[in-house]
Amino acid sequence: MTRFLFNIAAMDGKARTGAIAMERGEIRTPAFMPVGTAATVKAMKPQDVRSSGADIILGNTYHLMLRPGAERVARLGGLHRFMGWERPILTDSGGYQVMSLSELTKVSEEGVSFASHLDGTRHMLSPERSIEVQRLLGSDIVMAFDQLVPATAAREEAAAAMERSMRWAKCSRVEFDRGGQHAARAALFGIQQGGLDERLRKASADALIDVGFDGYAVGGLAVGEGHEAMCACLDYAPAQLPEDKPRYLMGVGKPDDIVEAVRRGIDMFDCVLPTRSGRTGQAFTADGPLNIRNARFADEQEPLEPGCPCPTCTKFERAYVHHLVRSGEILGAMLMTEHNLWFYQRLMQGLRDAIAAHRLDEHASQFLSRYRRLA
Incomplete structure (x- = not known):
């Protein structure tokens, strides 16, 4: 049985594929992980998520502990059986949702200590x-519990939250290691703040390394700091x-954020953007986002993205999808x-291929130039 093994097959600059x-x-x-917050990738069947190329999805501790309840999911055979997804699942610790919802x-x-956003009960x-x-x-990949503050918070606040998160990381490690059979097959990631x-950031990384984790997340970004600050x-x-x-990198993100x-x-990576945008009428294409609700698509007979091999693009025209979205x-x-x-x-496949071929800079520049052309 392979518990957790990370192999880097090729590098191109700082980028890695494996x-x-x-x-x-x-x-x-x-890898990009579609978000299945409440035991479902919204509007998708599990087999169709897999057909898109996803190897792993994300579930959320906060939402699932409130509804339907983690103990109930366990009685029903665990999250994989409950939602019909047989491949790996990473679960967010719930820290972000506690602070934001x-x-x-x-x-x-x-x-x-918090009041549920569902019914106000205390937890x-x-x-x-x-x-x-x-x-x-x-969960296959478990996230340590951390305290999130905005990336733009004062240094004193950021330092206090980081230090508390590192103490919680130690507690998370101890509790994870008590997990018996689950700990023997699952992995635990620490979160840098x-x-x-x-x-x-360096102090946080050093503290996490001292504890020891199977993987490491960069937390506390994609919370309003902006693209340039995130890249810096x-x-x-x-x-x-x-x-x-x-x-x-937790909660990221936009296609150009991912490339950078x-x-x-x-x-x-993980982000709700592809699913949330799909439900609100925004399609991602190589030429940038497309708002299918726009009246100009009412008579267009080409697919959402010409050349895209997805089932939507191979079977349906923009005019029909426009009609469906406008009709609710x-x-x-x-x-x-x-x-x-x-x-x-x-x-993601394009990025993996480009890294393996040692042409990431060329591939990324071409992608970003085309994707941002109309921005």
Whole structure:
């Protein structure tokens, strides 16, 4: 049984391509993980998510512990069986959602006390409870619990949150290692924090390395700091983490963000953008985002993206998808989401191929020039 093995097959500058081997399957890197927050990638069947090229999806501790409940999912055989996805699942620790969705939060050394966004009931999410929930779900890649503050927070606030997150990382490690059979087949990732401060990021990385994790995430970005600030942080943050472990940029992102992050050594990504945009009428294409609700598409007989091999583009015209979306038909959201997930997986395959061929700079420049041409 392969618990967790990361292999780097090729490098081009800071960028790497390879694979993560786990019991439930191989994850090709750089990898994009569609977000299945509440045990579903919205508007998609699991087999269709897999057909798009996804090797792994993301679930969320906060949402699943509130509804339907982690203990219930465990009684029903675990998250994979519950949602019909047989390949690896990474679960977010819930820290971001506690801070962004909940009301009346109170942070202490123990954890975060919060009111549910669903019904106002009080809950406590601590490092130990977060890991327990992820264990009950049967997660393949478990995230340590951390405290998120905006990337633009004052240095004192960022430093305090980072230091607390590092103490929680130790607690997460201890609780994970108590997991018996689950710990024997799952992996645990630590999360680097420190805002946009290079020294705080380095201190965070050193603390995480001292604890020891299977992979390392760059946390606290994609929270309003902007593309240029994010890239500036990624110029140094990934290099502070172990070279022989996967590096995961949480919550990113836009296609051009992903390309720039891969250039800087990031191996894993997740974002709600392709699914959320699909439900609101935005299709991603090589020529930039396309708003299918626009009246100019009402008579167009070409696919969303000419040349795209996805089922939506090979079977349906822009005019029909425009009609579905404007009419509020469920099929419109399904077709748009399917195309977007295929686009993201094609983006990742293109990056993997370019790194392997040692032509990433050329490939990235061509992609970005075309994608941003109409911006």
